[in-house]
Amino acid sequence: MASGENKVKTSTLPPGTAPIKAEFLLQRSSPQPLANPDDDAAERGAQSSGRGTGDRADPEPGTGGKKSWKNKSKAEKRAQRGQNTGRRFGKVRDELELCWRVANGAACDLGTECRFSHDIDAYLAAKPQDLRIPYVSEFSESLPFGPDLSAVSKPHLRHPNVDTATQCPIFAEVGECRYGYKCRFLGGHVQEGSEDETKKAHAALTGHEMNFIGAENQKRLRAKRYPLPIATQYLRDIEPKPTKSAPPVVFDASRLDEPGYTPEVPTGEAKMEVDETLEKRTGDQNLEAAEDTPDVPVRFSEKKRLNWKGKTYLAPLTTVGNLPFRRLCVKLGADITCGEMGLAPSFLAGSREEWSLVRRHPSETMFGVQVAGNKPNVLVPTAEVLAKEFPNTIDFVDLNCGCPIDLVFKAGSGSALMDAAGKLGRIVVGMQKALGEIPLTVKMRTGVKDGKNNAHKLMPRVATEWGASAMTIHGRTRQQRYTRLADWDYIKQCVEAVKVKEEEEDLAPIPIFGGGDAFSSQDYWGKVDHSGVDGVMIARGALIKPWVFTEVKERREWDISARERLDLIRDYVDFGLNHFGSDTTGVNATRRYLCEALSFQYRYVPIGLLETLPPKINERAPAFKGRNELETLLASPDSNDWVKISEMFLGPSPASWSFTPKHKSNAYNNEEGQG
Structure with a gap:
């Protein structure tokens, strides 16, 4: 319960503000709600799976003499393409990289020519210690929230970084781990001695992902040798057929605004030009009977x-x-x-x-x-x-x-x-x-x-x-x-x-x-x-x-608790490691996408804190505290707190790793130190 001097009356908040009960509101310099996250900016800068397909950020007019887009060189345009050009999520790799074949118990065909290490003992000595994903029952609702993940509980073999108390999420789901010694949960399966055939049989039906295109067909696509008989025939059928007997018709788009001007009906490419010009001008209001549509x-x-x-x-x-x-x-x-x-x-x-x-x-x-x-x-x-x-x-x-x-x-x-x-x-x-x-x-x-x-x-x-x-x-x-x-x-x-x-x-x-x-x-x-x-x-x-x-x-409206939400975060971590991988690269890819998800989930206001239901998606939340410290943490707009939540399940983030939100309005405490 907030103290009397920290309470704010809900009635003093402006329209469009989430109706949070007075006892959960926090007093700031003014009772204004926090900035509404800019979903337009997030959408404009959307980058699908790190492909860099974000929208170009055209400079605003009058921005201190910066070059306009049309005045930039080709190199400058390439460098600026994508609103989120500063969002770089390079792969985090092991300091000493082990050969994938050796990591899975096979011999490497390249021998001494292989650029990766074949020394398993040296790799395990340099590798970070095993991770262990704690269960939510191990967490409390107040600081420090969870167990200390920095200590190895049961050293195994002669390598202190291998923890036999851990459980590999991939091995747990499918009965084998394709990452071998590179797995950050190695202690969960290195001691098994054999793969779990029952789990493998079950996973063949229910656990493995689908829809992998073969490497050979990818090569055919790149070389434009993939056979496409249906598409080829259809595109040939809809190709405009020029008429030899009729003289070519010249379509003058500049005369469309002249009173009484009626263009002749052309064919072939000229007709397509007419259609597309009229579509742009009328928004398709006059093309309902176009000849080139069914x-x-x-x-x-x-x-x-x-x-x-x-x-x-x-x-x-x-x-x-x-x-x-x-x-x-x-x-x-x-x-x-x-x-x-x-x-x-x-x-x-x-x-x-x-x-x-x-x-x-x-x-x-x-x-x-x-x-x-x-x-x-x-x-x-x-x-x-x-x-x-x-x-x-x-x-x-x-x-x-x-x-x-x-x-x-x-x-x-x-x-x-x-x-x-x-x-x-x-x-x-x-x-x-x-x-x-x-x-x-x-x-x-x-x-x-x-x-x-x-x-x-x-x-x-x-x-x-x-x-x-x-x-x-x-x-x-x-x-x-x-x-x-x-x-x-x-x-x-x-x-x-x-x-x-x-x-x-x-x-x-x-x-x-x-x-x-x-x-x-x-x-x-x-x-x-x-x-x-x-x-x-x-x-x-x-x-x-x-x-x-x-x-x-x-x-029904679910007044989900902070612990239940934490349970869903743990599920996401489990699913992420199965998809992105349980090696160092996969762990930090999972961390990155978890933080992306938290950059939206922090905006949820627990309905137990609201005076009226149902909640509205466009209502802005004023500064508030949760019913416990864990709920307050999950509502934090600080991107550093999202990283902390990831560390509760995935261990400390590497020094070389950082997370930048899609748009700065998603995190008031960003890298520029704005509070």
Whole structure:
């Protein structure tokens, strides 16, 4: 309980502030709420799995004489590309690196030519001591919170750094550890003498990740030798056919504004120029009967039906929405999951980083891959590769028509496709053909610019003319970002427009999910009832409190305790080590992504501290204390505290390792020392 002089009356706080009970509020120089985290900045600077695909940070006008973007040299532009260019997460390696073959008990074919050490004793002597992940029951709710992880409990062999009291999370799950002597939990399996065959047999069915593309096929993609007969034929079919008899038509776009000017209807490339020019000028208002888009309903009878009504859906999320986080959300009640957005050109280039985004855990019972691109000639081939490589382990492919990131939008991908209906139709139909039995879903926004919503016109066409198997609409325009609440009235209008079209065409309805601001069970079901959607795709709500899926499933608001939240963090660590690895590099990759997750989860205000329910996602929290010190720690906006929480499970972070939040408003105590 805060002392009398430290209390603040809730009624003195400005509108839009989380209604925290007076006894938990802390007095600062003024009762203003903490800065609202800038989700636009986080989205603009999103870096998917460290690929550096963030938005370019154009200099603000009048910034002390700094060069404008157009005046920078090519080298300067390359150096500045990506808002988060300062966020570098290099791999942390062992000081003495052991050969992977020797680490797993095999002989190295390279012998003395191998650049890694073959001396196991020397490696173990130089290697940091084994880690041990404590159970939450070992933690208290007050300082110092947890057990001392710096002491080795039971020295084994002649190496004091090996701890037989530890447990390797990979060995515990699958019955073997692929990291051998390099594992930071070596004492948990080095003494076993043999692998656990029972666990290995079980893991073959339930534990191992899926969707690995073979090295040979990656080479074929890079060399452009991967066979793509369906895409090749489709792209040939939609290629404009110039007419020999008709003279070429010159299209003068500059005369479109002249009164009474009516351009002749050209063909071939000239017609495509007309279409694309009009699309940009009208936002697709006048292209509903375009000749180069399907003019009859296209439904692919061989597609698997998606029965999603009543299911919960975790949105594809950059950086944080990796496989370990999805596993956590599945455990908490998420039924449908989708991998991070992948770029079609990078898939076709055989990028290892891009193909890692399609990785799936067996616990994901309904899993999709999201793809972004700007033309049929990259998206249709990508769809065909996905269908050929993973015909039975991808449940759907999602076409991203909603990404607002400048880097994606300016390339004509993401939400830019909403202003290019002719192109979008060719893409959807082509991807449907290339995917075979795999359903195609489409995710979009209400529109590109505020006041110019066009989703209500596009969605009926996507559903009935072009044959998508499901759709999601986020209730904001690309321009709006997160500056206002999602427009669920407009989502309702879009749902009704699709249903009317389906009835007119006598077509079976497809699932439609909405998105935007769902942060509680009451929020979720209220939005479903109001708009008529089949469910709500949850994004920020899941980032801030992954247990929102449990709330939705059980139709209750969960006053989760600090210890229960710590238990979920431990689960995430376990899942992270299984995915990223249990060696030094994997441990610190897990640490990095845990801190990324905590950069959102700290924003959760325990509902037991609120005067009114349900909580609202856009309410700002004033400075407050939790019901115990552990709850206060978990609510800290200081990025150094997120690192401390990671150290509670993963041991001290290396001296060479540091964590920088995506955007500084996420952490008041950053590297510049702002308090």
